[in-house]
Amino acid sequence: MQEPKEIFVDTSRCTACKTCEIACAVAHSKGGNLYAALMESPAPKRRLYVEWVSPDKHVPVLCRQCEDAPCMHACISGAISRDERSVVVTDTDKCIGCWTCVMVCPFGVIGRHLETHKSYRCDRCPDRETPACVSSCPTKALIYRTAEEFSHGVRRGAASELVSGEGK
Amino acid sequence: MAADRADYLVIGGSAAGMAAAQVIRRQAPSSRVTVLSEEPDMPYFRPMIPYVVTGRKKPEEIGLQGNGPYTAGGIDVRTGSHVDSVDVSRKSVAVKGGGRLSYGRLLLATGSRPYIPPEIQGTDAQGVFALRKLSDAREMARRAGDTNSAVMLGGGLLNLKATFALLERGVKVTLVVQSPEVLSQLMEPGDAGLIRDALDKAGLKIVTGRSAKGIISGKNGVAGVSLDDGSEMACGMVCIGKGVRPNIDFLPGSGITIDKGIVVDKNTACSTPDIFAAGDVAVTFDPVTGKRIMTGLWTNAVEMGRCAGYNMAGKKTAYAGTFGIMNATQVADMPFVSMGIVHTKGSDHEVHVRASGSTYRKVVFSPDGERLVGALFVGDITGAGMYRYVIRGNMNIGRIKPRILDGTLHYGHFLKG
Incomplete structure (x- = not known):
């Protein structure tokens, strides 16, 4: 089986422009474009959150698809499972809005649709090759790769830094 | 063989x-x-x-x-x-x-x-329930179709869930609570205002500070409940939620x-x-x-x-324990999460409460103010899991304390460097 891709965050590149948040909400709207999304009710919700850490760091926070996902095991209605993409998904038909998942998610990334009384979270954009947030990020702070590819990139970056350091 | x-x-x-x-x-x-x-x-x-x-x-x-x-x-x-x-x-x-x-x-x-208090007489009558098993639910569903009123004994979460199920079935429900307020295991009476309002609005009748003495039965099973103040209430079914x-x-x-x-x-x-x-x-x-x-x-x-x-299976794993108090749910239109130490009356914990018309937020710190030990969120429960993580990890909260107080904590605060 091919290793699933993950969304990685390079916080050094994030400028908190929040383009990803808008792209996420639009991607999860009925109309699928910004203008239609603005008029929709219930308002489309973003599923990642660009947060600020004092003094000058910005961190896009989103579902990490935990290996032993606490939300999945805690769910009292069997609504949360892992799909064939290895993504933790909430079945809205089964969700009863008890918010147990909200209580146990250590990342604080499970939202609540108050209108429909259902929880929601990053679904990794099942209909897209690349999640909307990643495609939209103008500074490439969001990276969609397998863990292996990502760590390879990190190692290569570190190595080239070492080499350039030695040259000095 | x-x-x-x-x-x-x-x-x-x-x-x-x-x-x-x-x-x-x-x-x-x-x-x-x-x-x-x-x-x-x-x-x-x-x-x-x-x-x-x-x-x-x-x-x-x-x-x-x-x-x-x-x-x-x-x-x-x-x-x-x-x-x-x-x-x-x-x-x-x-x-x-x-x-x-x-x-x-x-x-x-x-x-x-379910714990059925022995001091309540006549609990073996037909139409007395404690909602625990699927078989109880089936029977309760049947009984709810044959009666229009129920008395619930106990104001805990389980009984509230049973209450809402019966309300949805069109049954008139009276909740009899021995404590001064509902959900006394999960919050103090002073913390339950918003939830109480939501329950009242939902059409539930609540009697506090009273307990049942006995079940009155007739030819079709339950006909009413007698209370410790000598009063009686007519009803077609009783649901007991007094713990397990x-x-x-x-x-x-x-x-x-x-x-x-x-x-x-x-x-x-x-x-x-x-x-x-x-x-x-x-x-x-x-x-x-x-x-x-x-x-x-x-x-x-x-x-x-x-x-x-x-x-x-041979993979040695330690259990991290759990809070004696922990639950999340929504009663009527009011969501809440309660976890850790939330009963603080007479204790020397450092307690902070923020309330608005639709939200109530109580965070409880150790007496020295350095560790988060409990949290109760009503109305807005956003990110509750992060607070659970902080409580359970016995973390020294230092610089994130203001974020805990104003409810702006996010995962970025846990990242190092």
Whole structure:
């Protein structure tokens, strides 16, 4: 089986422009474009959150698809499972809005649709090759790769830094 | 006939037992895993039974197998199997109606049953319920169709869920609560204002500071309830929600150490080799208070059951314990989360409360103010899990304290560097 891709965050590149948040909400709207999304009710919700850490760091926070996902095991209605993409998904038909998942998610990334009384979270954009947030990020702070590819990139970056350091 | 034997035998087919069985199947795929459940139904999501009362779900729609994380096959579940006794020296159990099963390793996950206060007279009348099993839900659903009024004894979360199920069925409901306010286990009376308002708005009648003396019955079972102030209330059904007691009746004489529930070490192991316990029946500990506790929460039972499963399959895993108080739900249109130490009257904890017209937020710190020990969020529960993480980890909160106070904590605050 091919290793699933993950969304990685390079916080050094994030400028908190929040383009990803808008792209996420639009991607999860009925109309699928910004203008239609603005008029929709219930308002489309973003599923990642660009947060600020004092003094000058910005961190896009989103579902990490935990290996032993606490939300999945805690769910009292069997609504949360892992799909064939290895993504933790909430079945809205089964969700009863008890918010147990909200209580146990250590990342604080499970939202609540108050209108429909259902929880929601990053679904990794099942209909897209690349999640909307990643495609939209103008500074490439969001990276969609397998863990292996990502760590390879990190190692290569570190190595080239070492080499350039030695040259000095 | 060869003796019936399971490599891993689980007594109890609910949250803890099934979560353990799933883990064991995955850790030891070729082993024989047998679950004995005394209920006639195959394992199901117990917290969903109020939806069977309302009719929103059919019993077969709340089954465990194949839903959520319960996808491992090959677990031999035997329903209608009540265990009478455990013989630890022969490593076998006796099943009611004859039959004996031997085991390599045993999990005791028999859960708990409703506590029916003996001082209430006449609780064996037809139409008196304690909503615990799917079979109770079926009967309650039937009774709800034949009556238009119910009295609920006890103001805990479980009874509130039963209450809303009956309200949805068009039954008039009166809730009789001995405490000064509903949900007294999960919050102090002064914290329950918003929830009380929501309950009142939902059309529920609440009587506090009263308890039931007896059930009045007529030819169709329940006809009313008599209270300790001498008053009587007419009703067609009664639901008792007065807490639960662990199912340990089959254990005395077995040699397994019991102290109210089954005593386990940090790896969920009992005092006797190759025997483990998890869920409502097990005595665990609260990482905040350090006290030994028993809880009756699905989510806790699953977590502890999974931990037991790993230990049984040979992967040593410590259970991190759980809060004596922990629950999340929504009553009427008001969501809330309560966790850790939230009862602070007369204690020297550092308490901060922020309230608005639609939200109530109480955070409780250790007396020195350096650790978060409890949180109650009503109305807005955003990010509650992060606060749970901080409480459970006994973290020194230092620079994130202002964020905890104003509710702006986010995961970025936990990142280093």
